[in-house]
Structure formats: structure tokens, C-alpha cells
Amino acid sequence: MTVIVFIxxxxxxxxxxxxxxxxxxxxxxxxxxxNAIEWEINGIAxxxxxxxxxxxxxxxxxxxxxxxxxxxxxxxxxxxxxIALFVIAEPMKRMGTFVFSDxxxxxxxxxxxxxxxxxxxLIVSLFYLVPQMVGAGVLIEPLLGISxxxxxxxxxxxxxxxxxxxxxxxxxxVQFFNGGLLLLFAVILTGAVLLRGISVNQTxxxxxxxxxxxxxxxxxxxxxxxxxxxxxxxxxxxxxRHVEIGPNTSEETLxxxxxxxxxxxxxxxxxxFVNIKGRMIPVTKDDFDVPxxxxxxxxxxxxxxxQDWWRVVPGEGDMATLVETQFRAVHPDGSVNxxxxxxxxxxxxxxxxxxxxxxERFGTSTGAMGPLRLLGVVSDPNTIIQQPKNTAFLxxxxxxxxxxYEDPIKGSIFMRPGLLxxxxxxxxxxxxxxxxxxLNFISLMLALFLGTAALPHILIRYFTVPxxxxxxxxxxxxxxxxxxxxIFTMYLGxxxxxxxxxxxxxxxxxxxxxxxxxxxxxxxxxxxxxxTTVLATVSGLIMxxxxxxxxxxxxxxxxxxxxxxxxxxxxxxxxxxxGIIGIVLGIIFREMNVSFLVGWAFxxxxxxxxxxxxxxxxxxxxxxxxxxxxxxxGIFASxxxxxxxxxxxxxxxxxxxNAPMPINQPGIVSIxxxxxxxxxxxxxxxxxxxxxxxxxxxxxx
Amino acid sequence: xxxxxxxxxxxxxxxxxxxxxxxxxxxxxVYGGFVFLSVFYPSLMSLRTFFGMNLAITYGLxxxxxxxxxxxxxxxxxxxPRVDENSEKALKPDQxxxxx
Numbered sequence: 001m002t003v004i005v006f007i008x009x010x011x012x013x014x015x016x017x018x019x020x021x022x023x024x025x026x027x028x029x030x031x032x033x034x035n036a037i038e039w040e041i042n043g044i045a046x047x048x049x050x051x052x053x054x055x056x057x058x059x060x061x062x063x064x065x066x067x068x069x070x071x072x073x074x075x076x077x078x079x080x081x082x083i084a085l086f087v088i089a090e091p092m093k094r095m096g097t098f099v100f101s102d103x104x105x106x107x108x109x110x111x112x113x114x115x116x117x118x119x120x121x122l123i124v125s126l127f128y129l130v131p132q133m134v135g136a137g138v139l140i141e142p143l144l145g146i147s148x149x150x151x152x153x154x155x156x157x158x159x160x161x162x163x164x165x166x167x168x169x170x171x172x173x174v175q176f177f178n179g180g181l182l183l184l185f186a187v188i189l190t191g192a193v194l195l196r197g198i199s200v201n202q203t204x205x206x207x208x209x210x211x212x213x214x215x216x217x218x219x220x221x222x223x224x225x226x227x228x229x230x231x232x233x234x235x236x237x238x239x240x241r242h243v244e245i246g247p248n249t250s251e252e253t254l255x256x257x258x259x260x261x262x263x264x265x266x267x268x269x270x271x272x273f274v275n276i277k278g279r280m281i282p283v284t285k286d287d288f289d290v291p292x293x294x295x296x297x298x299x300x301x302x303x304x305x306x307q308d309w310w311r312v313v314p315g316e317g318d319m320a321t322l323v324e325t326q327f328r329a330v331h332p333d334g335s336v337n338x339x340x341x342x343x344x345x346x347x348x349x350x351x352x353x354x355x356x357x358x359x360e361r362f363g364t365s366t367g368a369m370g371p372l373r374l375l376g377v378v379s380d381p382n383t384i385i386q387q388p389k390n391t392a393f394l395x396x397x398x399x400x401x402x403x404x405y406e407d408p409i410k411g412s413i414f415m416r417p418g419l420l421x422x423x424x425x426x427x428x429x430x431x432x433x434x435x436x437x438x439l440n441f442i443s444l445m446l447a448l449f450l451g452t453a454a455l456p457h458i459l460i461r462y463f464t465v466p467x468x469x470x471x472x473x474x475x476x477x478x479x480x481x482x483x484x485x486x487i488f489t490m491y492l493g494x495x496x497x498x499x500x501x502x503x504x505x506x507x508x509x510x511x512x513x514x515x516x517x518x519x520x521x522x523x524x525x526x527x528x529x530x531x532t533t534v535l536a537t538v539s540g541l542i543m544x545x546x547x548x549x550x551x552x553x554x555x556x557x558x559x560x561x562x563x564x565x566x567x568x569x570x571x572x573x574x575x576x577x578x579g580i581i582g583i584v585l586g587i588i589f590r591e592m593n594v595s596f597l598v599g600w601a602f603x604x605x606x607x608x609x610x611x612x613x614x615x616x617x618x619x620x621x622x623x624x625x626x627x628x629x630x631x632x633x634g635i636f637a638s639x640x641x642x643x644x645x646x647x648x649x650x651x652x653x654x655x656x657x658n659a660p661m662p663i664n665q666p667g668i669v670s671i672x673x674x675x676x677x678x679x680x681x682x683x684x685x686x687x688x689x690x691x692x693x694x695x696x697x698x699x700x701x
Numbered sequence: 702x703x704x705x706x707x708x709x710x711x712x713x714x715x716x717x718x719x720x721x722x723x724x725x726x727x728x729x730x731v732y733g734g735f736v737f738l739s740v741f742y743p744s745l746m747s748l749r750t751f752f753g754m755n756l757a758i759t760y761g762l763x764x765x766x767x768x769x770x771x772x773x774x775x776x777x778x779x780x781x782p783r784v785d786e787n788s789e790k791a792l793k794p795d796q797x798x799x800x801x
Contacts, residue, residue, distance in 0.1 A: 086725045373752045379753065380753055416755055416756075423743050476772045483769045487762060618722070
């Protein structure tokens, strides 16, 4: 089913691009679709290009896992469009022809500006491109059952085929198609979420499909007697502990017990099974040689002794409640153990999440609800949400364990800022930590606000319409459609956690799993749309890179004007080369979570491109030297601050606390710096020019 | 194109850009207010507004809806000064039609 829908979608996309590619000849056709795109289509194409898998699946996942803080991205990603509309849209179309450096350079005609702008476009496009390609592979793997390697190659080849042949015309229509699909699908899914309402311990059981059954994690009473444990689990022995203590207090924030106990082996015909988290997992006794597992006979029954992790919730005195968790353990020999027995296609993580309490007046289910009331119920202090959490540690035996558990949290806390970005001062926290947390947050919100309007694949869409009026109107369509889409992300995220549709190991699967809880048709559709989303964003990025090389870099490096035919030929060649680079990097970075690169792209775009665009429009004394220095300093400052940030320090395997840059988000430093550099250099260079050339200032007036 | 029309065009660009800057500043204040509240008074974000929603959601959805409303207002405002547009209309009838 999924594969059929996928093939239909791919077929449609390729058909659209083949049909439209006829209009893509000549320099205008290839780079800017002959300026012939109607503003309505351009507006939806904006949405199709801008809404990447990061904003589609990423934000839904963040909202499902971290509540309101995920929605902060929606707010910031949309707010940036206000700047695009009010400041950038019309001047960009009025002053530019092919690339945004046309507009920057219009007053100056300076080769350095084109070189700097071209470099910045290439860097931002690549940062944006790599996570899209990795994401394509990561998504296609579970959605379609194709390996990561082939997933990336399929996506990459499709993009190259679309862009190299059809240029901006085909890219536009593919983006339009994708934007329309995304909106339609988000509306359908939001409607389904509202009809379902909020229920306590929502189950999505569909007979015969174990993947959809929910599993209630057990909670059992236990009595702690020194080192031993009295608990209703057969043959239970306490064999390990993991205790986490708050960073600034001596309070225990998480206590985990590793318990060895027996689970009955159930014989069914020739095969033997054990019940692991509600699934019957085959364990054939004769053919089951795992070092940490042993079969034990007791009376007539056979048992398997497994070891698993339980979360301890202290009660009165020695009493405590043990809450079942899930875990993945990687042993030194490389073998992987999920929930106590080896990982297999049957033995996988259960979905988590859910709402364990709603305000009393609703009973156990609210039934269908209006959009605002539903959010009211979710953010009610009497609503308890099972927030998925995890912790990773190394045992004394050298086993890397990641424990996944659910933390009950009030709806009123879940739906306000603070879970992903800590903002409030915690007890005992040094004032400097609180301050840095807050600066980090402000910095992120600043980069999102200022980055959107300076993204290269957004800027190139302004050149595909006939006139500045159309540029403005298409931006308004973009704001309306993207704004609505981001409002829907809230419902998709909330719906996913309410429907217990969360894969504890990856938040990105939340939206697809939510879709699957409504049936295979929606799941198949979302898989297809995820694919067209990658295609639409990547083809926009590649077109931006291609334009930058053909119009900016080539001319500024070789110092001569190239013919239109040469530019188109180079442009096509660049799309193939960049596409192949994207495929290679997408395969190399397979194991890495590279979604942080999208954040980089925004910070770099906001630091490198926005100051020069804004100042060029509003400050008459801006000089070419000022623009060049601002772009270069913006790139250099934002990239190096990211490389020195705590997040990167952790990636290098160093202690994040020692990172030279104390916060992860560079925007709050690099954006003002880029503005200051532009002003200072402009003033100095204008003064110098006035000294050497007395006609300079009078001519400028 | 006569000198008169060019000046008119310059004037309308100038006016558009002024309206744009004004609305950007307005929106930045609303957006900045949201960031300020989140950072310094996060507990206020739990205040209940209507339909049981808290301030965080109301403000957040409000920011998105405000952006959409601002966009539409801006479009109306920059289209307004079309008094002596008859000449333009006569020049480009088909473009006018498209804009409708």
C-alpha cells in the first residue's frame, strides 16, 4: 500500500517536472522560469519550498515530545516571513534579476560583493541540504523499507533529474504540488485529531496488527529491604542501580533499578515464545544462545531469566512503586538487547506517550472538540501527560544503556515554554547558568526571526514572478499558507502524544505514526508527502547554489562576462555536481543527527545576508566594502561560534562546560556584529574615498 | 514615461517602504513581547485565557494570526493610493486584469 502510493507520488512529481521542463530553455527559463509564474502559484511554491522535513516532521515531533517549546520553532519560522514581506520582497524583485546579489550589487557593481554573496549562498545551501538528504534516507527506511543508502540515492537522482532538466520552472511546479499536498494533508490530519478528542490512555487497537496495539507499562508496588527487594515479580533480584542527581541540588532526580526476573516461556506448537512488553517474541530453546539470558525450569514450567530496568518512584517508608521502562543496551561485543532480549524484527520498542488524566468533567474521553477547546484541555492543570524521556549511561560491565521512560507532567507545564529550553531559575542554579540559558533562547528566536528572509532558496523565488506587485502578493499567500500549516503542527504534535503514537527513540516519526493510528491510507500518504517535501526543498536549494555559481562565482573569479548559454550550461552542471555532493554527504552522515545544521543555516543566513540586505535598502551611506565585510564577518563569526559551542564540544567528545562559547546559538553575537562591521567599514571606506577623491561625496548626494 | 510619473513611482515606493518599516517595527514589538514574557515571566505564560487555553498558546497562535492579518492589511494599504491610475491602466490592461 505504502509503496504503491509512494510510486504514484514519485510518478506525479516526475510527470509534472517533465511536462513543465519544456519551458525551461534559455537563461531566463532555466534560472527564473521566464518570470512567468503567477503569484498564487508562486505563493504556494514558497510554502512547498520553505516547509522542509525539519519543519514538517521535526516540529511535530518536538511538540509531541517537549510540548510548547516545539511550537516556538513554528512561531519563529513564521515570524521571519513578516520581514520577507515588509522589507525584502518588492525591492528584491525590483532590483534583482537572477540572484540576490543582483540586488545587493545594483548600486555598486562591485565584483567582491558577488564573490562574498556567492560564497554565502553556497555555504547556507549546503548546511541546509545535508540534513535534508540524511533525513530523506532516515525517513524512507522505516516508511518504505528501502535501505538508507538507496533512499538517499533515489531522492538525489530524482532531484538531479528535476533540476538539471527542468531548472526553475520544474522546481516551481514541484514545490507548488508539494505545498498544496502538505496543506491538504495537514488539514485532514488536524480534522481527524479534533474528531478523536483527548482520551485517557488512548488505545489504537486494530485487530491483527500488533504495531497499533498500545501497551500499558506496568506499575508494581515494591518494598526495599536494604539491598534486597520484595516485589511481585517471579524470582526477582536487584542486580544494578542507576541514580541521577540534580545538577545543583543533592535531590535524586531519577532512580533506576536493574532487576533480574523470570518470564514464563509459552509453547505454541513447535515454537516457544516469551511475552515482552505485550508482544509474543519467539525464543526457540535449542537455538537461543545469548550470554546474558538463561532458561530455568520450575516445576513443569520453563522460564526465561531476563534483566530489565525499572524506574523507582519512592512511596512511604520503604515502599516504592516500580514503573516499567524500555531500554536499549549495546554490549561490548556489539550485540544489541532491547527490553531484555536481543533486538529483532519482532522485538522492537513500543510506542509511548499518552494522556493519563483529563479534567474530571470529561470522564475518560472528551469526544470530538473544537480547535481552541482542545488546546484548552491539553493545557489544563488537571490534565496529566506522559512525556517521553530518556537517559543514557555506561554500566560497570561496559554496557551502553539507554533507558526510555515516561514522566507524568501537568498539561499546564507541558504547554508553556521551558521543557526544551530551560528558562526559569531552578533551585540552587547559579545565576550565570540561568542567564546563559535565557541568552541562548533569545539568540535562537532572533536567528529564526531574521534568518528566514535571507535564505537563498527563498530569495530566488522572488525572481520567478513578473513584477514587484506579484512578489508582494505571493509572499502574502506564503504567509497565509505557512501560518495555517504551522498552526496545524500544534494539533499534529498534541494529537501524536494523545494517541500514544511516539517512537521513544526518534521524535521525527511522530507525525507518520499519528497518521498510521488513523489507518494505513494516511500513513501511505504521509510517506509520499515526506518524499515530495524533501524533493521540493532540495531542488530549491540546488537551484540557489547553481545560480550562485553561474552568476556570482564564475564572473568574479574569471573576471569576465560569460554568455547566457555558458551560464545555463554551467548552471545545469552545478546542479548535477551539488546533487551528487548531497548524495555523498547524505550517505556519509547517515549515523549522525545532523538536524542541527538547519539551525546553523538560519544563523548563518541571518548573520551573513540580512544585515547587508537591510542596510543596503535603508542606509544611504552603505558602501561596497561595508557589504563585503559584513557578509564575510557574518559567515565567519556565526560558523566559528557554532564550532566553539557546547553542543559541538560534546560532539568532539569534550566536556561541553569547557566550550569557549557558552551558548549554542550564535545569532545574538554574530548578527549585531555583522551590522556593526557594515557600519564601521562603510564609514571608514567612504571617508577614505572622500580623501582620495574629492568628487566622491558630492556625486553621491 | 514622463518625469511626473517617475516621481509618483518613487513616492509610492517610499511610502510602501515606510509602511513596511512601520509594520515590521510593530510586529517586532509583539514578537519581542512574547520572547520577553517567556524569558522573564514564564509563570505568567500559564495564565488561563479563553477556552481554557493558557497565555503561551494564546500568544503563540496570536503571533501567527497577527502575521497573517498584518500581511493582508499591508497589501490593502499599499494598494490604496491608486487615484491617478487611469493612465497606468491604459498602458497595461492585461497586467491589471491579472492583479484583480
